[in-house]
Amino acid sequence: MHHYEIIPMVLSYITIDKSGMTFFKDCGTRIKLPIVSFYIKGARKNILIDTGVPAAILEKYHQGDPVGDIQSFEEVLSKQGLNPEDIDIVVQTHLHLDHCGYTQKCVNAKVLVQEEELKFALNPHPLWASIYPKE
Numbered sequence: 001m002h003h004y005e006i007i008p009m010v011l012s013y014i015t016i017d018k019s020g021m022t023f024f025k026d027c028g029t030r031i032k033l034p035i036v037s038f039y040i041k042g043a044r045k046n047i048l049i050d051t052g053v054p055a056a057i058l059e060k061y062h063q064g065d066p067v068g069d070i071q072s073f074e075e076v077l078s079k080q081g082l083n084p085e086d087i088d089i090v091v092q093t094h095l096h097l098d099h100c101g102y103t104q105k106c107v108n109a110k111v112l113v114q115e116e117e118l119k120f121a122l123n124p125h126p127l128w129a130s131i132y133p134k135e
Helices: 055-061 073-078 115-122 126-131
Strands: 005-017 030-041 047-049 067-069 089-091 110-112
Touching: 005 055, 005 073, 030 073, 055 067
Parallel strands: 047 089, 089 110
Antiparallel strands: 005 030, 005 067, 030 047
């Protein structure tokens, strides 16, 4: 039997209003939200689930919300003996900017995303447009 391990790799953080994560419950309560990528260790290919995002991009779209880098994409991958070019597959759970900000660095990866999510990301509802930047 093949052994797999899911390795969480914390890249950055953003401080947001909790109500954005709890459907408007606890408005005014600030929480520090980690930005995480996951490496699937033990697979035949190098697989990432989401890629995270640097604080500079978070800051651009969440002006006024405290953000920060914890470690770079290259640093978290190097701890697994990898470089961005070594990634074979990126599975995007969804296309919010905090989940796919480093995806373009995985130049050799096949990127997987649900078709409906891609359609929505290309034409988001105005309430969600800020977390689906076109670039």
